[in-house]
Amino acid sequence: MAIDRETESETDPRDASAIAPIARSSLHEQVAGRIRDMIIEGRLAAGSRINEAALVRELGVSRTPFREALRTLAAENLVEIRPSMGSVVRKPTPEEVFAMLQVLAELEKLAGRLCCERASDADLAGLLALHERMMSHYARRDRLPYYKANQEIHSTIARLSGNPVLLEVQTGLQSRLKRIRYVGNRSPERWAAAVDEHEEMARALRRRDGERLGAVLAVHLTRTWERVRDVV
Amino acid sequence: MAIDRETESETDPRDASAIAPIARSSLHEQVAGRIRDMIIEGRLAAGSRINEAALVRELGVSRTPFREALRTLAAENLVEIRPSMGSVVRKPTPEEVFAMLQVLAELEKLAGRLCCERASDADLAGLLALHERMMSHYARRDRLPYYKANQEIHSTIARLSGNPVLLEVQTGLQSRLKRIRYVGNRSPERWAAAVDEHEEMARALRRRDGERLGAVLAVHLTRTWERVRDVV
DNA sequence: AGTACGTATTCTGTATACAAAATTCAAATC
DNA sequence: GATTTGAATTTTGTATACAGAATACGTACT
Known part of the structure; x- marks a missing residue:
């Protein structure tokens, strides 16, 4: 499945009023994204060697952008590059x-405090709405949407902290944990416990505590x- | 000044007994190191455009490893790569x-707690010795050695926390702040205040508090x- | 003179080529 | 049978080539 270079990185006609510079993505960025997904989905198993030739062929790109993508992922600690000896998917x-x-x-503790201090009422309402949405996914035991809403709640708290570095570090760690979270937390009891904790958060949030x-x-x-x- | 490819990455004959895998460094790692240094020393000013052709010529490497190095630095948030429009030294x-x-x-608060709980007496003694060394540099107002000892104290606390991720995140943030710390903290009063705070730390450390x-x-x-x- | 357009030049992104290192595999030796 | 040695093969690292995008610059036009 080769990467389609035409359909990506076009301007979105919907928000013609908001003139944010259009996001261009180069090949290596797309490649990095694809490899990241493959790692999270487990198509590239933790600890396994990354076959450059095969992936390059599959993605339909040359080695140059592929290797640049690998360096990015290595900096994110998702893969390890062993000089002259290939790359492996890091297994924490x-x-x-x-x-x-x-x-x-520790970081989310700080994020929680800052978020309650600095977020606007509207932002907090949005966060609580997200929580309710997650709860309705839980009611239906809809695992994947629940998982995504959960991730989004944590990112939103970090974002609302107003500390961009906190958000950035949190995002990096979340992405390294994604695969593990994805396969873990399987038992119904554990899931229920996690949900309870989220209810606690929502209560604190409503009181801005x-x-x-x-x-x-x-x-x-x-x-x-x-x-x-x-599971680790 | 071109990078010398012969002298680097050889096995060190001194520690023939310690059979740690020898550290091999590829060109892009060396290049990344050099650019990092140039940024800290200010030779590459914050906000300035990175002239690929000129640096490539100066370092005597081709564009491939240079660009890989740039991607590493971009992942470290030291440079910003604007697709198709060159790279700039990030100015926080x-x-x-x-x-x-x-x-x-927040991280060092955690590190301090963990370090007092988990570090061995020998490690703590080493840390305090480092502190004394820093104080003697201060007594002579020896700015650069003081600065280095200071960095080392903070890194050591993070290392002795026993949490590798804490160390890793702290190292990344330190490196982004290096340049700013390098030019800041100039006044004698501020320096004295910082030293006082370090004395406080040493006291707490001696009591493992x-x-x-x-x-x-x-x-x-x-x-x-x-x-x-x-200064920012 | 100032602006808009089009062309020349430079720089960036990707592909490919080539050299050097590592790995594989098989034959030779103990 | 296990271990070592040494080609053959694959993989990795770096250089270079080429195409396309961005920038600079000069010219025509108002």
């Missing part, structure tokens, strides 16, 4: 997963470790 | 610098913002 050790969640807990939100978020991530520890 | 806005320090404060160390570190980084805010 359990210690590393714990470490990521510990850092995330930043300390409480932060504390709940930190606990939530500690529990997340317990929920995923046996 | 004051808001971003504040954001980085805020995140660092993690909470206190974390708090002092957080305050230290808040003050750092005040010390550098007028």
Whole structure:
């Protein structure tokens, strides 16, 4: 399946009024995105060697943009490039997963506090609406939409913190954890517990109680470790 | 000054006993290192365009490894690649610098706590020795060695936290702040204040008081913002 | 004179070519 | 049978070539 160079990166005719510079994407960006997806979906297994020739053929690009994409992913810690010896999909050790969640807990604690202090009422309402949407996915046990809404809630809290670096670091760690979260958290009880914690967050959010939100978020991530520890 | 490809990446005959895999560095890694240094030293000014042709000529490498190096630096947020329009040295806005320090404060708070819990007595002694060395540099007002010892203290605390991700994120943020720290913190009073804060840290460290160390570190980084805010 | 257009030049992005390193595999040796 | 040695093959790293986009510049026009 070759990358189609025509359909991407066109201006969106819908928002003709908002004159944001149109997003151009070069081949290596697209390639990086595709490899990222393959890693999350498990098509490229953690620990496995990346076959440059095969992927290059499949994506229909030359080695140059492909290798640039690999460097980007290496900087994101998703792949490891061993000089002269090929690249492998990084497989985080359990210690590393714990470490990521510990850092995330600390960052989201800060994000929760800042978000309650600085977000507008409208933003908070939007966040709570997102929460309700997630709950309705849970009611139907709709796993994938739930998962996506969940990710979005956490990113939104980070965004509403108003700290761009916090958002950026959180995004990076989330992306490294995506695959693990994707396969983990399978049991109904654990899922229910995670949902309860989210209800707690929503309560704190409604009261703009930043300390409480932060504390709940930190606990939530500690529990997340317990929920995923046996899949790493 | 072209990069010498012969002398680098050879096995070091001194540590023949320690059979750690020898560090091989490919051209783009070396190039990335050199550009990083140029940015910190200010030879490549923040906000300025990166002249690919000129640098490629100066370093004596071809465009391929150079561009791969640029992608690495872009992932590190040190340069910005604008598709089809060249690369520039990223110039962090004051808001971003504040954001980085805020995140660092939170991370080092955690690092301080963990370090006091988990570091061995020997490691702690080493850290305190480093502190004393820094103080003797301060006594002589030896700016560069002081600066380096300072960086090393903060990295060591992160390392002794035992959380590799914490160390990794901290290292990334430190490297983005290096240039700013390098030019900032010039006044004798501010320097003295920073030194005082470090004495506080050392006291907390001797008592293995993690909470206190974390708090002092957080305050230290808040003050750092005040010390550098007028140079960004 | 100032603006708009079109052309020349430079720079960027991708593909390909080539050299060097690593890996594979088979024969030779112990 | 296991281990070593050494081609043959594959893979990786770097250089270069080429096409297309962006920028600079000069000319015509108002």
